[in-house]
Amino acid sequence: MDKPSEILVHNHKGGTGKTMLSVHLAHYLARQGQEWCLWDADQQGNAMSWITEFQWDGAPTIRLSDEGQAELIATVDEEDAIGRDRLLVDTPPSENTIEKVSSGIEISPETLLICPVSGRLSVDGAVKVTEEVASSGCRVLLVANLTDPKETHAREEIHALEEMTALKELNAEAFQLAIPRNDKYMREAEEKGIPIWDLPHSGQTYTGKALRAFCEWVYRGAPPEENPPTTPAGEKGGPISQELKERLWS
Numbered sequence: 701m702d703k704p705s706e707i708l709v710h711n712h713k714g715g716t717g718k719t720m721l722s723v724h725l726a727h728y729l730a731r732q733g734q735e736w737c738l739w740d741a742d743q744q745g746n747a748m749s750w751i752t753e754f755q756w757d758g759a760p761t762i763r764l765s766d767e768g769q770a771e772l773i774a775t776v777d778e779e780d781a782i783g784r785d786r787l788l789v790d791t792p793p794s795e796n797t798i799e800k801v802s803s804g805i806e807i808s809p810e811t812l813l814i815c816p817v818s819g820r821l822s823v824d825g826a827v828k829v830t831e832e833v834a835s836s837g838c839r840v841l842l843v844a845n846l847t848d849p850k851e852t853h854a855r856e857e858i859h860a861l862e863e864m865t866a867l868k869e870l871n872a873e874a875f876q877l878a879i880p881r882n883d884k885y886m887r888e889a890e891e892k893g894i895p896i897w898d899l900p901h902s903g904q905t906y907t908g909k910a911l912r913a914f915c916e917w918v919y920r921g922a923p924p925e926e927n928p929p930t931t932p933a934g935e936k937g938g939p940i941s942q943e944l945k946e947r948l949w950s
């Protein structure tokens with residue numbers, strides 16, 4: 701698949717990491733040199749808050765550009781978002797979200813729908829959203845978030861994702877590296893309005909590595925042969941070890 705230009709982040713269930721993933725992906729993608737628009741389609745405006753260090757003044761559209769980064773546009777304005785060349789949508793958790801969003805943007809085989817999963821109820825949400833978009837042919841990328849595979853319920857969740865990907869009528873794939881909970885750095889990243897890997901030391905945590913590997917995989921069009929992925933070549937710490945993979949994905 702070519703590099704994606706339309707990405708929706710959705711699960712019917714709240715609190716699974718939609719906004720967290722959207723913000724990280726938006727920063728990651730803009731840093732690869734092309735302008736991206738992050739459409740915060742959730743009335744709560746959590747993505748707007750995160751990327752402005754909680755300084756969002758309610759302006760519908762804001763522009764960010766770090767050094768060496770293409771511009772990142774963040775908007776709550778649907779009309780401003782629709783029609784952008786590269787669009788990433790952070791959605792609210794409700795039953796009719798896909799219906800609402802798809803009145804403005806066409807969900808097609810070129811769309812990537814990213815569905816973070818955390819907890820049993822969100823597996824149900826993932827099944828619903830995957831069924832909902834199945835006829836459009838869009839790819840669904842499932843990712844386990846806030847997950848510690850040492851816990852029984854987390855293993856059940858990861859197993860459920862594997863089962864979903866085995867169902868041929870659903871066009872779902874699962875990122876094979878679960879993203880663990882890391883409250884300390886995640887909270888600090890949110891407060892500072894940056895992705896977790898920009899904090900000193902946090903890039904070397906399991907969460908930082910798994911999250912960056914996920915963004916890299918999405919940026920490259922989620923090629924199956926790169927799942928499970930490694931960290932970008934030459935980075936200190938090298939590829940994610942087999943040991944780590946087993947810890948996170950057992």
Ligand SMILES: Nc1ncnc2c1ncn2[C@@H]1O[C@H](COP(=O)(O)OP(=O)(O)O)[C@@H](O)[C@H]1O
Nearest residue numbers: 714715716717718719720846880881882883886
């Ligand atoms: N892997 C993670 N580790 C630690 N905290 C996380 C992680 N993923 C999400 N969070 C936190 O959990 C809360 C819910 O995540 P959020 O992205 O807002 O979910 P959603 O948008 O699906 O409702 C937020 O405070 C977020 O910062």
Ligand SMILES: [Mg+2]
Nearest residue numbers: 718719742746
């Ligand atoms: Mg959210």
